[in-house]
Amino acid sequence: MKILVVSYNNTQPTTHNTQLTTSLQDVYLISDNIISSLGFTTEENMASFREGHTGIKEYDDLDLAPAPFWASRVDNEELSGRFTVFGNPAEYTRFEQLVICSVKDALSRCTIDITGKGTLFILSTTKGNIDLLKGNKGDPFEKSRTYLWYTAHLLQRFFNFHTQPLIVSNACISGVLAIIEGARLIRANRVDTVIVTGADLVTEFVLSGFNSFQSLSKGPCRPFDKNRQGLSLGEGAGTVILTGDASLALSNCPVKAGYGCSGNDANHISGPSRTGEGLYLAIKHTLERSTVPVDYISAHGTATPYNDEMESVALNRAGLQEVPVNSFKGYWGHTLGAAGVIESVAGAYSLANNILFHTLGYVEPGVTHPVAIIDGTFAKNLGSCLKIASGFGGCNAALMFHK
Amino acid sequence: MEQLIDKLKHEIIGVLNLSEMTPADIDENAPLFIEGLGLDSIDALELIVLLEKNYGLKLGTAEEGKRVLHSVRSMAEFITSNKKG
Amino acid sequence: MEELYIISDHCIIRNNSVVSGGKKVFEYDRGGEPSFFTALYRHFDLNYPKFFKMDNLCKLGLLASEVLLREKNILRRYPGDQVGLILSNAASSIDTDRNYQISINDRTGYFPSPSVFVYTLANIVIGEISIRQKFLGESTFFIEEKFNPERLYTQVKLILDEGIISCCICGWVELDGDHYEAVLYLVEKSAPLADGIAIFEPEKLHEIFLQRI
Numbered sequence: 082m083k084i085l086v087v088s089y090n091n092t093q094p095t096t097h098n099t100q101l102t103t104s105l106q107d108v109y110l111i112s113d114n115i116i117s118s119l120g121f122t123t124e125e126n127m128a129s130f131r132e133g134h135t136g137i138k139e140y141d142d143l144d145l146a147p148a149p150f151w152a153s154r155v156d157n158e159e160l161s162g163r164f165t166v167f168g169n170p171a172e173y174t175r176f177e178q179l180v181i182c183s184v185k186d187a188l189s190r191c192t193i194d195i196t197g198k199g200t201l202f203i204l205s206t207t208k209g210n211i212d213l214l215k216g217n218k219g220d221p222f223e224k225s226r227t228y229l230w231y232t233a234h235l236l237q238r239f240f241n242f243h244t245q246p247l248i249v250s251n252a253c254i255s256g257v258l259a260i261i262e263g264a265r266l267i268r269a270n271r272v273d274t275v276i277v278t279g280a281d282l283v284t285e286f287v288l289s290g291f292n293s294f295q296s297l298s299k300g301p302c303r304p305f306d307k308n309r310q311g312l313s314l315g316e317g318a319g320t321v322i323l324t325g326d327a328s329l330a331l332s333n334c335p336v337k338a339g340y341g342c343s344g345n346d347a348n349h350i351s352g353p354s355r356t357g358e359g360l361y362l363a364i365k366h367t368l369e370r371s372t373v374p375v376d377y378i379s380a381h382g383t384a385t386p387y388n389d390e391m392e393s394v395a396l397n398r399a400g401l402q403e404v405p406v407n408s409f410k411g412y413w414g415h416t417l418g419a420a421g422v423i424e425s426v427a428g429a430y431s432l433a434n435n436i437l438f439h440t441l442g443y444v445e446p447g448v449t450h451p452v453a454i455i456d457g458t459f460a461k462n463l464g465s466c467l468k469i470a471s472g473f474g475g476c477n478a479a480l481m482f483h484k
Numbered sequence: 485m486e487q488l489i490d491k492l493k494h495e496i497i498g499v500l501n502l503s504e505m506t507p508a509d510i511d512e513n514a515p516l517f518i519e520g521l522g523l524d525s526i527d528a529l530e531l532i533v534l535l536e537k538n539y540g541l542k543l544g545t546a547e548e549g550k551r552v553l554h555s556v557r558s559m560a561e562f563i564t565s566n567k568k569g
Numbered sequence: 570m571e572e573l574y575i576i577s578d579h580c581i582i583r584n585n586s587v588v589s590g591g592k593k594v595f596e597y598d599r600g601g602e603p604s605f606f607t608a609l610y611r612h613f614d615l616n617y618p619k620f621f622k623m624d625n626l627c628k629l630g631l632l633a634s635e636v637l638l639r640e641k642n643i644l645r646r647y648p649g650d651q652v653g654l655i656l657s658n659a660a661s662s663i664d665t666d667r668n669y670q671i672s673i674n675d676r677t678g679y680f681p682s683p684s685v686f687v688y689t690l691a692n693i694v695i696g697e698i699s700i701r702q703k704f705l706g707e708s709t710f711f712i713e714e715k716f717n718p719e720r721l722y723t724q725v726k727l728i729l730d731e732g733i734i735s736c737c738i739c740g741w742v743e744l745d746g747d748h749y750e751a752v753l754y755l756v757e758k759s760a761p762l763a764d765g766i767a768i769f770e771p772e773k774l775h776e777i778f779l780q781r782i
Contacts, residue, residue, distance in 0.1 A: 211666065215670060228659065229661055230659055230714035247711065248712035249709060249712075250690075262724070266723075271727075285673065286689075290681060290683070292681065293533065342728075343707050344706065345705050347702075348700065350687055350693055351525070351526060362650050362705055366650075473692075474696030476695070500622070500684075504618050530682065533680050
């Protein structure tokens with residue numbers, strides 16, 4: 082396989098026979114944030130992980146569903162309370178407050194040129210302000226605020242970003258795609274720094290939909306487990322700040338974003354491919370461009386019978402059946418547009434701290450193709466982490482992180 | 485029973501958006517899934533909603549679901565045997 | 570010098586008309602089929618019953634991709650995993666979102682429909698095109714307030730530069746109530762010389778987008 086180094090600074094000759102191109106530009110993760118049922122910072126969330134706490138609880142909320150349901154929700158009072166430092170909660174929707182709090186926390190832990198021309202904000206979400214569509218009486222927000230570009234404009238004005246934000250809305254792989262796109266743009270010297278934020282809410286809209294698919298678990302979800310019955314919905318926001326500037330990295334050994342890509346099953350719009358086609362291709366193409374082996378995999382692991390089965394097929398096809406793999410969804414539930422980001426942050430945290438977290442909810446193997454499910458939280462030296470994700474529309478993504 | 489079968493065929497065409505088909509095109513004894521109409525998993529879920537919405541009937545287990553949704557006739561038989569009053 | 574790519578074809582669906590490679594190929598006769606999309610489906614004799622299950626956004630996207638790709642036999646020239654799909658719009662899936670919301674507004678007649686819910690994601694249109702065409706490559710759905718040729722150019726160019734895909738169907742598929750438009754481009758690393766091909770660059774994307782039909 083021929084690999085040629087191509088420079089994007091317009092002074093090198095074009096390469097015509099390239100099969101693969103690789104840039105020497107590293108992409109560093111210099112700050113992050115997670116807001117979820119388990120806390121408002123990455124540290125708070127990871128402390129809950131170490132203690133094996135799940136954020137998935139039973140709720141009885143008639144505004145959201147006619148019957149009790151299990152989900153992972155962000156404490157509303159605490160969110161508004163924290164938001165008052167930045168703005169008036171009455172003027173911002175819950176979704177906007179989540180995103181802003183997450184970005185603000187991540188920004189507070191690094192020094193970047195927030196308003197500079199070289200900084201780009203990427204928003205990852207599946208439904209944004211969809212809860213406004215109902216048009217509740219007394220709701221101060223117009224339905225037009227459900228347009229995602231409107232949300233992006235609002236965020237651009239709030240943070241005074243120079244460049245118009247990018248919005249990725251691609252089902253449950255949005256977060257991973259957003260990081261892949263950010264890293265790609267840095268590598269190509271189109272931008273210097275990228276703030277990627279993924280967020281989604283637990284809403285009546287989404288709860289009812291997944292309920293109609295009969296894919297919700299009674300009780301906290303159990304990824305890869307023999308007795309898994311379905312997913313638990315979750316809400317939250319996650320932010321990761323990427324840069325090509327090594328001097329901005331605070332740690333001596335920062336985690337870097339490697340290559341990633343997506344692949345489509347081309348099979349069914351909601352059911353995963355039985356051969357794991359799209360995920361296998363995404364993993365294959367990602368690993369072809371990686372210079373390091375995979376030490377650990379953060380799976381999508383939604384705990385539906387079909388998803389986890391498909392992932393086990395794809396991982397075996399890719400020869401990764403013996404690499405330790407977990408799912409974080411037993412802690413956070415499935416946070417949709419936030420998932421790819423918060424799970425990447427947790428994967429990067431695992432890498433940086435040489436720790437593997439237990440697949441909460443998993444007890445007994447429950448997939449036909451054997452995979453090395455992480456069954457307990459323990460220390461392990463790690464050099465790399467492969468994040469994988471899948472979503473409605475037959476979409477799949479894979480992304481490498483390494484030290 | 486035949487009237488119910490015909491009604492069901494119309495309803496199935498409606499909820500599953502089988503716009504190219506007429507009731508005459510559907511064999512009530514043929515399997516609905518894999519062969520026959522070749523319906524998929526989303527179609528199955530819509531048929532479950534149909535049974536609940538139009539007939540007030542809820543399916544218990546996945547096994548029951550497979551039996552009941554086997555064909556138009558098995559759906560009609562399920563409705564008939566569970567009719568209240 | 571940057572690598573140059575080719576727009577080997579394009580199509581536009583707008584104002585009840587269809588333009589392919591710069592030539593009008595269909596105009597809706599309101600006396601015929603009840604809807605423009607169905608009329609187009611029949612005109613191109615698509616024979617694809619799944620079409621009728623789709624929401625309007627997916628119908629639009631699928632039809633546009635059919636117009637763009639018919640008689641091209643893309644999979645004879647590229648393996649399926651080397652064909653990508655990069656699409657964008659402003660309204661996401663709001664049209665279907667509204668329909669779905671209506672179905673859950675009344676708790677007394679509360680029957681959320683899975684076949685409507687599945688279409689409340691904009692990227693499903695990519696899924697439908699992929700299924701129909703057997704495209705397995707890179708794909709992403711972006712949201713923009715309006716068609717953004719510079720950004721689309723960068724997004725597509727960078728993944729072509731990376732070398733994972735060699736061909737990309739990209740563009741704008743927008744539907745919001747009565748307003749709809751689709752503009753799709755076929756971008757390739759190289760293409761045989763033919764009428765209508767052009768260098769892939771933002772200005773050309775913009776020029777094609779603005780074509781009056």
